[in-house]
Amino acid sequence: MPLFIVAAGIVLLLILITGFKLNTFVSLIIVAFIVALALGMPLENVVSSIEGGLGGTLGHIALIFGLGAMLGRLIADAGGAQRIAMTLINKFGEKRIQWAVVVASFIVGIALFFEVGLVLLIPIVFSIAKELRISILYLGIPMAAALLATHSFLPPHPGPTVIAGEYGADLGVVLLYGIMIAIPTVIIAGPLFTKVAKKIAPDAFNKTGNIDSLGEQKTFKLEQTPGFGISVLTAMFPVLLMAISTIVDLVQNSVGFEDNTIIEIIRLVGNPSSAMLLSLLLAFYTMGIARKIPIKQVMDSCASSIAAIGMMLLIIGGGGAFKQVLIDGGVGDYVAELFKETSMSPLLFAWLVAAILRISLGSATVAAISTAGLVVPMLAQYDVNLALVTLATGAGSSICSHVNDAGFWMIKEYFGLSMKETFSTWTILSTITSVVGLGFILLFDASFIIAGIAIVLISVVAIYFSTITPIKDKRKALGA
Known part of the structure; x- marks a missing residue:
């Protein structure tokens, strides 16, 4: 009955x-009230x-999320993101333009949230594709793969940050594992998948695209932007x-020296909160004062970034409210008992x-937060790496982007x-990111190393055999 009510x-x-x-x-708040009542929660406990x-979720993420949004906007508005992209491309x-776009x-993508990164990088991808006379999708797929992977696996993005807080996982460990998992996942879902996508949807690589809806883009001459290194x-x-803090903790646990x-x-x-604050202060200087x-x-850039994420914060809070109802209503305990x-x-x-x-829902963030309500009570029964559970949830929440996303x-x-x-391109890309990401996560879990290797090998072999047709000339290699 509880699972029927949740469904x-x-x-x-x-x-x-x-x-x-x-x-x-x-919608989330309405459903949270209805589900709470349907689960038989005492009326005085529903609100x-x-x-x-809502408060518990936002209390953990609001500081990191807000400071992260400001940091990303400062880097974008100062031209730092453009400097990074153009320098790497040059x-x-x-010949290796795809890899430049990936890096x-x-x-x-680490600094900017998915939608912001997409809007910022697409004009750059379009201009490079036009200059080299290659397909925009040839560069667009690696770009989208990198942005999706960082969004799904790496703090300070909302999904992994919130989930880590709900599971009690160390955010630094999540970050280190996330980077190690995201890099090979991006390679498979980006440059390698591009070759498969050209066979699945060849006409898509002839499209010219349209970014008129983005309006006039803020562009810089390269000499007007901050240096590559400082950006x-x-x-x-x-x-x-x-990462430094996490590595020190890992060394301390291994060697056993006392705190000082x-x-x-x-x-x-x-x-994470201190790191984001210090990074923002650094950005004030490098992207502004200097x-x-x-x-x-x-400060105007900071204010505009917060205005842009205001509704997202409320949606995350609504997801947290729905999650808490599932826990307080006993659904999580029921699931834990069911899988005992x-x-x-x-x-x-x-x-x-x-x-x-x-x-079902479309939103990766809402899906990830709602999952915590069902998984948290189950974790007490297992000796499991909470950072890996966080990343597995993030991987699941990136799957099969379709019309409700x-x-x-x-x-x-x-x-x-x-x-x-x-x-044939984006939906499959998001699914590859999810499944291959899960494969690498399982590789980190010793008890499932064989399953992890199998998933990764199957993915790599499938891509290899679909790309063995030799490339005959340079133009074809660049996707023209």
Whole structure:
């Protein structure tokens, strides 16, 4: 009965969002109330459960998410993201242009949220494709793969950040594992999949695309932008701080030396909230003061970034409210009891639940947060790496982007694709990111190493045998 109520609640959520076109946040709150009542929660506890879920979720993520949005916007508005992309493209050269786009998109994707990174990088991809007379999709697929992987696996993006907080996972460990998993996943879902996509949807690679809806883009002459090194440092600074703290903790646990003042300072600086604040202060200088940009203009960029993510914060809070109702209503305990005698790994379970919710609801973030309500009670029964469960949930929430996902329509419209072509490229790309990401996550889990190797090998072999046709000339190699 509890699972039936949850399923009915998800269907109702889908109807409210897609059928009645209600705001996602409002729909989540309505469904949270209805599901709470249907589960038989005491009436006096319904509101407190919803408020607790909303506040608890935002209390953990709001600081990181808000500071991260400001950091990304400062790098974009100062031209740092453009400098990173153009420098890498010039260094890699025409023959390796895809790899330049992958590396640039990955670095930019760490600092910028998916939609922002997409809007920022697409004009650059279009201009490079036009200059080299190659297909925009030839560069667009690697770009989208890198942005999706960073969005799914790496803090400070909302999904992994929120999930880590719900599961009690160390955010620094999530970041380190996430980078190691995201890099090979991007290679397979990006440059390698591009060769397969050209065979599945060859006409899509002849489309010219249309970015008129983006309006006039803010562009810079290269000499007007910050230096490449300082731009990369500013974008990667929170990653470096969190990584150093995590590595020190891992060494301490292995060697066993006692805490001291230096260790405590490193731990404070490497805390995600502290790391984001210090990175923002660095960006104030490198992207603003050092370039003689008035502080008011810097603050305007910060203000506009928060205005842009205001609704996203509410949606995340609504997802947290729905998650808390599932926990307080006993659904999580019911699921834990249901799977008590099963041998299914929490990694596979978290991925499966997130995948089902993602396909149903469209929003990767809402799917990931809602999954926590079903998975958290189950974790007490298993000795499992919480960072890997976090990443498995993120992987599941990236699967099969289709018509109920805003990203699907952005890719379709910007690249001028038909519905069939969008399914054949973007939807498959998101599914590859999810499945291959799961494969590498299982590789990190010793008990499932064989399953992980099998998934990865099957993916690589399938791609290899679909790309053995020799490339006859340079023009064809570049996707013309």
